[in-house]
Amino acid sequence: MIASDENGLSPKQRSFAFALLNDIYSSQKGGYWIEEKETVKQHFYATYEYYNGLDFGEFSLSDAKGNKTDTNQFINMLLDYAAIHDISLSVKPLNELEPQEIARWEYRCLLDKRCVICGKSHADFAHVDSVGANGGNRQKINHLGLRSMSLCREHHQEQHKIGIQSFMNKYHLNGIKIDEKIALAHGLNMR
Incomplete structure (x- = not known):
């Protein structure tokens, strides 16, 4: 209960x-x-x-x-x-959810490959933490612990256009640390 x-x-x-x-x-x-x-x-x-x-x-x-x-x-x-x-x-859930519930939505969207902003399916995996600063090669880097989010093509382009920090502030996002479940869902390297 x-x-x-x-x-x-x-x-x-x-x-x-x-x-x-x-x-x-x-x-x-x-x-x-x-x-x-x-x-x-x-x-x-x-x-x-x-x-x-x-x-x-x-x-x-x-x-x-x-x-x-x-x-x-x-x-x-x-x-x-x-x-x-x-x-x-x-x-849009981000406009309606209580602040403590936003992380749960971010995680759900990453697992379902759904845009965290608008909810569209077949969204892109977007790194919050710069991969280049953490070893460079996306195929070889250990993704565990790095922050990410799921964005449709339109919002992913906006994120690159205005910069990651401005984007995160605009939508009140924190990004989700990649765990094994997310890594498996996206076929990411874990070692």
């Missing part, structure tokens, strides 16, 4: 969660239960409650019942579903 906090959810969180539910409904990806918007909402509420040991009807996005922690985790579940089913998002 999740230890929920007593802090109420923010209007921004609530709005983002409903935008994600609408994107999932609009995509019509997921099965027979996608008939109506309310059915989609109830499906994900019940799924969240089940996997987090909550009683039926205990999770809510209402101002009176909802809390910040559960809502963040619910949003992450919806983002995971959207990523798995390649659902286009109507809002």
Whole structure:
């Protein structure tokens, strides 16, 4: 069971969660239960409650019942579903996520090869830490521990145009340190 906090959810969180539910409904990806918007909402509420040991009807996005922690985790579940089913998002997650949730989105995008800025699939692997400064040859260098991110062609070009630090500041990114899971997903050298 999740230890929920007593802090109420923010209007921004609530709005983002409903935008994600609408994107999932609009995509019509997921099965027979996608008939109506309310059915989609109830499906994900019940799924969240089940996997987090909550009683039926205990999770809510209402101002009176909802809390910040559960809502963040619910949003992450919806983002995971959207990523798995390649659902286009109507809002950019980086503009909507709580600061502590951005790193999770960055990591997810690296694993899924999805642009961390706009969510487009088939994104490029982009180094945050300069490879040239760490030994030069991208094929031979040990990538473990270096920071990276996943960017679509458009955002990757913007990153090169304005410079890495300006880009990171503009989008409030930190980059993710490459671990074995990311290295395997991208076929990167680990020794």
